[in-house]
Amino acid sequence: MENTLDIVMQIIAFSSVLVLGSGMLFLAFVLRRFLVRVTKIEASLNRIADDARPVLDRARAVGENLNYMVMTVRKEVERAGDTLARANERLIEAIDGAEERVRELGAVIDVAKDEVEETILTASSALRGIRTGARMLAGRRRRGAGGSEETEVESDE
Secondary structure (H helix, E strand, O other): OHHHHHHHHHHHHHHHHHHHHHHHHHHHHHHHHHHHHHHHHHHHHHHHHHHHHHHHHHHHHHHHHHHHHHHHHHHHHHHHHHHHHHHHHHHHHHHHHHHHHHHHHHHHHHHHHHHHHHHHHHHHHHHHHHHHHHHHHHHHHHHHHHOOOOOOOOOOO
16 A cells, blocks of 8 residues: 555656646746736837937927026016116106205295285386376476466376
């Protein structure tokens, strides 16, 4: 019986070796196909990377140009804002100065108007006095020539 047990053990060992060997061969075949596919995928990815590199380089250059343009526009906008702020300050100063000059001119005109009014009143009073004096002299001459004592004085109203 020992012989039979040895034979069965040998048959089991041989079939185990056959199963393990065929499993190893199958695994090697699957692994080989997997490696072939991975190699094909890697080659495809390399081709895509090679094709995409110029596009990515151009995209990078476009991005750099856009960044430069944005910075330039930002600087110009800041400069324009500064210029507008300075112009606004100068305009406010000019308006304030013009308002001051207009006030001063108004004061000068008020003084000149007062002086003109006063001069006109003085001249009118002097003319009225001269006319009155002239009438009185004319009345005395008539009185002296005609011998009458009445004087004619006309009113200027």
